[in-house]
Amino acid sequence: MIAPYLALLIAFGVVPIIVAAVTSMEPSALNPGGGPLNYLQALQDFRFLPALGNVGVFLLLYVPTMLIVVAGMSLLLDTVRGRWNVSLRLAYIVPASLTGASAVLVWYFLLEPTLSPYQDILRALGITQGGQIWRSENLAWIFALMAFFTGAGNWIVVQYGSLQSISEDILEAARIDGANAWQIGWHIKLPLIQKYIVYMGILVFAAGLQVFVEPQLISSSVYPGLAANWSLNQLSYSFAFQSNNLGGAAALSLMLLIVCIVGAVFVIFRTDFFEGSGVKEK
Amino acid sequence: MKRLVIGIVAVAAMTLSLAACSGTTNTASGGKPTVTLWVDTPRVPQAKAYQKLMAGKQNIKIEVISQADAQTKIALHNRTKSGWPDVIFGSAPDTAQFLDPSNGFAADLTKLVSKKIFDGFGAANSDCKFDGKYYCLKNDLANTVLWYNTKVFKELNLTVPKTMDEFAATALKLRGTGYSAGAIGDQNYYASFLQPSGCPLAAMPKKNTVRIAPSDPKCTRVAELVQPLLDAGVVDKRSNFDAGFIKDVAQKDKVAMTFGPSWFGDFVIKPAASWGVPAGEIAAANMPAWGSKPDNMSGAWGGGVFTVSAHAKFPQAAADAAVWMTTSDAMATADTTPTFPAYGPANKLWEKRISADPYYASNPYPAMAAGANNISQVDRPVRFAFNAQIGSALQVDINSGKSLEAALNSFADSLQKLAPSSGYTVISK
Numbered sequence: 001m002i003a004p005y006l007a008l009l010i011a012f013g014v015v016p017i018i019v020a021a022v023t024s025m026e027p028s029a030l031n032p033g034g035g036p037l038n039y040l041q042a043l044q045d046f047r048f049l050p051a052l053g054n055v056g057v058f059l060l061l062y063v064p065t066m067l068i069v070v071a072g073m074s075l076l077l078d079t080v081r082g083r084w085n086v087s088l089r090l091a092y093i094v095p096a097s098l099t100g101a102s103a104v105l106v107w108y109f110l111l112e113p114t115l116s117p118y119q120d121i122l123r124a125l126g127i128t129q130g131g132q133i134w135r136s137e138n139l140a141w142i143f144a145l146m147a148f149f150t151g152a153g154n155w156i157v158v159q160y161g162s163l164q165s166i167s168e169d170i171l172e173a174a175r176i177d178g179a180n181a182w183q184i185g186w187h188i189k190l191p192l193i194q195k196y197i198v199y200m201g202i203l204v205f206a207a208g209l210q211v212f213v214e215p216q217l218i219s220s221s222v223y224p225g226l227a228a229n230w231s232l233n234q235l236s237y238s239f240a241f242q243s244n245n246l247g248g249a250a251a252l253s254l255m256l257l258i259v260c261i262v263g264a265v266f267v268i269f270r271t272d273f274f275e276g277s278g279v280k281e282k
Numbered sequence: 283m284k285r286l287v288i289g290i291v292a293v294a295a296m297t298l299s300l301a302a303c304s305g306t307t308n309t310a311s312g313g314k315p316t317v318t319l320w321v322d323t324p325r326v327p328q329a330k331a332y333q334k335l336m337a338g339k340q341n342i343k344i345e346v347i348s349q350a351d352a353q354t355k356i357a358l359h360n361r362t363k364s365g366w367p368d369v370i371f372g373s374a375p376d377t378a379q380f381l382d383p384s385n386g387f388a389a390d391l392t393k394l395v396s397k398k399i400f401d402g403f404g405a406a407n408s409d410c411k412f413d414g415k416y417y418c419l420k421n422d423l424a425n426t427v428l429w430y431n432t433k434v435f436k437e438l439n440l441t442v443p444k445t446m447d448e449f450a451a452t453a454l455k456l457r458g459t460g461y462s463a464g465a466i467g468d469q470n471y472y473a474s475f476l477q478p479s480g481c482p483l484a485a486m487p488k489k490n491t492v493r494i495a496p497s498d499p500k501c502t503r504v505a506e507l508v509q510p511l512l513d514a515g516v517v518d519k520r521s522n523f524d525a526g527f528i529k530d531v532a533q534k535d536k537v538a539m540t541f542g543p544s545w546f547g548d549f550v551i552k553p554a555a556s557w558g559v560p561a562g563e564i565a566a567a568n569m570p571a572w573g574s575k576p577d578n579m580s581g582a583w584g585g586g587v588f589t590v591s592a593h594a595k596f597p598q599a600a601a602d603a604a605v606w607m608t609t610s611d612a613m614a615t616a617d618t619t620p621t622f623p624a625y626g627p628a629n630k631l632w633e634k635r636i637s638a639d640p641y642y643a644s645n646p647y648p649a650m651a652a653g654a655n656n657i658s659q660v661d662r663p664v665r666f667a668f669n670a671q672i673g674s675a676l677q678v679d680i681n682s683g684k685s686l687e688a689a690l691n692s693f694a695d696s697l698q699k700l701a702p703s704s705g706y707t708v709i710s711k
Contacts, residue, residue: 029384029705046699114525129526131467131519131681220350223521223681224468225673241354242667243703244384246361 020254026247038247039255047229054140054230059208061144066204070152071197074159075185089160092153099150104217107146134223139230143214155200162196163189198271206260232256315596316341317603320367322349331612332603340599349586352376356387366593368600374409374663377418377589382665388417389592394601399609405655406624409663410587413489417589419608420624424584425653426474428567429546430539432643434461442567449570450507456516456538462531463511464540467680468521469583472672474541475504477581477658479572483694484661484668492664492701493709496694505686512686519680522550532557543583544622544650552641566646569653580653622650665704671696
C-alpha cells in the first residue's frame with residue numbers, strides 16, 4: 001500500500017537530501033578544505049542576515065493572512081448553496097492560474113503608476129512614480145501580495161472541501177440548539193477543520209520560507225538587482241552559480257529544510273494533527 | 283535474487299552495446315565534426331548562417347539560451363561532466379569564471395585562433411585577455427558616447443561639451459528649462475561616469491587580487507561633479523528604462539543630452555515604444571574627458587563574447603566557429619545583430635550601414651569608434667557578480683534618493699564582501 005509513496009519519497013526526498021548533505025561538505029574558493037565550515041560560512045555571508053530578515057517579514061505577512069483569509073472565505077463559501085457556489089469556486093481558482101513569471105508581470109503592471117489601470121487610486125495615495133513602489137522596504141509587502149493572490153484561491157477551494165466532510169447531523173444539531181450561522185462557523189465548523197488549517201499552515205510556511213520566483217524575476221526585469229539575494233533561496237542559488245560554491249548552497253538549503261521540518265513537527269505535536277476523526281471529544 | 287542479477291547484467295550489457303553503437307557512429311562521422319553553439323536569441327540568425335555555410339562539412343547544432351544563464355548552465359554541466367556546448371555566447375565576466383581552474387570550461391584560444399584575427403580585433407578584444415592569454419572573442423562593443431539632441435541644443439544655444447566640467451556646466455544650464463541631462467539610476471552611472479573616470483572597483487593589480495577603492499580621487503570626483511546636477515534636478519535619479527522617466531521626460535523629447543552606450547541610439551532613443559525621439563534630432567559626440575589624455579576614456583555597458591569549450595571534441599572546429607561568429611560579414615549585416623562589431627573589418631561594413639541611417643541628425647559612427655578604441659581598462663572582468671551588485675546596491679540606492687557618495691560606498695562595500703568568496707584578495711585603499 002505504502003510502496004508507491006515510499007518509492008517516490010526515496011527518489012525525490014531522501015536521495016536528494018543525502019546528495020545535498022554530501023555536497024554540503026565540498027570545498028569552495030572560500031573554504032578550500034571543505035567540510036562543515038560551509039554551514040558556518042553560509043550563515044556568515046553578508047547577505048544572509050538581510051535575506052533572513054526579508055523572508056521573516058514576508059512570512060509574518062503572508063502566513064497569517066493566508067490562514068485567516070482562507071479560513072474566513074471558505075466558511076463564507078460554505079454558506080452559499082446551489083449554482084452560485086460552483087461559479088464562485090471557479091472564480092477563486094482563476095487568480096491561481098497566474099503564477100510565476102506571469103504573476104510578476106501582471107503585478108508589475110498593476111503597481112507601476114505609469115501603466116496601472118488603477119492609476120487614479122495610486123495617484124490619490126500620492127504615488128506617481130514607480131520608484132515609490134519598487135523600493136527595498138516595500139518588497140516584502142509586494143511579494144506577500146503576489147503570493148497571497150496566487151495561492152489563496154486554491155486553498156479556499158481545498159478548505160471548502162474539508163468543510164464538506166463535516167457531518168450534516170452535527171450542523172443540524174447545532175441549528176436545533178439555536179446557533180446562528182456565525183456561531184456555527186466559529187464554534188463548530190472551524191474547530192472541526194482545524195487539522196486541515198494546520199496542514200495548510202505547514203505547507204504555506206514551507207512555501208513561503210522558500211520564496212524565490214517573485215524576487216528573482218523582479219530582479220531580472222525593469223529593476224535589475226532590486227531584489228537580488230533578497231530571499232534565502234536566492235542566496236543559495238547565488239552561492240551555487242555565481243560563486244561556484246555548491247557546498248555553501250547545499251548547506252544553506254539543508255538548513256532551510258531543517259527549519260521547515262522543526263516547524264512542522266512543532267505544529268503537529270502542539271495540535272491534534274494525527275488524532276482520529278478530528279472531532280474532539282470533550 | 284539470481285534473476286535480479288541476470289537482469290542487471292543484461293541491462294548493463296545492453297547499455298554498453300548501445301554506447302559502443304554511438305561510438306561507432308561518432309567514428310563514422312569522424313571526418314565531419316559536430317560543433318554545438320549556445321547562443322542567445324539575437325545571435326541565432328548569425329548561427330544559422332554559419333550552419334548553412336558549413337552544411338556538408340560540419341554538423342553545426344544550435345541551442346538558444348539566455349545570456350544570463352550562461353554561468354548556471356555551465357556550472358551544471360561541470361557537475362555532470364558532460365553535455366557542454368563547444369561554443370557559448372556570454373559576457374566577459376562569464377569567461378573570467380569559466381577560465382578559473384575550479385570551473386575549467388574556457389579553452390585558451392591564443393594558439394587556436396590566428397594572429398591575423400587577433401590583430402583585426404586590436405584593442406577591442408582586451409576584455410578577453412587574461413594573464414596574457416586569450417580566452418574569448420569579443421562580439422560587439424558597447425562603449426559609451428554622449429548622445430545629444432541637436433534641436434534642443436540649437437534652441438538653447440548650447441555647445442557640445444568636450445570635458446566633464448563643460449558637461450556639468452551645460453547640464454546646469456538646463457535648470458528650469460524642463461530639459462534633462464539624462465538618467466543615471468541604472469548601470470549608466472557606472473558605465474558612463476565611474477568607469478570612464480577610472481574609479482577602481484574591479485581593478486586587478488595582480489592575479490586574483492582585486493582593488494575596490496571608493497575613496498580613490500577618481501571615484502570621489504564623480505560624485506562631486508554629478509551630485510549637484512542631481513540636486514538641481516537636471517540629472518534624473520530614475521533608470522533610463524523607468525516607465526515614469528520614459529513617459530515624463532524621454533517621450534516628451536525632453537532629454538537634451540545623455541551618456542549612453544553605442545546601442546542606445548538604435549535600441550533606446552529611436553524605437554517608438556521606447557523613447558521615440560523623432561528622426562533628425564539625435565547625434566552622438568565623443569565622451570567628454572575628465573582630464574587630459576589618458577584621462578579621457580569611455581566606459582562600456584554590455585558587449586558580448588564567445589567562449590570556446592576546453593572539452594570540445596574538435597577544438598579547432600569550435601574555435602573556427604567562434605571566429606566566424608565574431609568576424610564574418612554576416613555578423614555586421616544581419617538584421618538582428620546591429621550592435622557595434624568588435625572586429626575591425628566587420629565593423630567597417632557596419633559603419634556603412636549606420637552612417638547611412640537617416641534617423642540621426644549627423645553620423646554617430648565617429649564618436650562610437652573614438653570611444654570604442656578608448657574604453658577604460660581600469661576595471662577588469664571578474665568572477666564575482668559585479669553587474670548584479672550594480673543593480674542591487676548602486677542602482678537601488680540612487681533610485682531611492684541616497685547620495686551618490688553613499689550609494690558608491692555601499693556598492694563598493696558589497697563588492698569587497700563578495701570578492702573573497704570567488705577567491706580574490708581585496709585591496710580597499
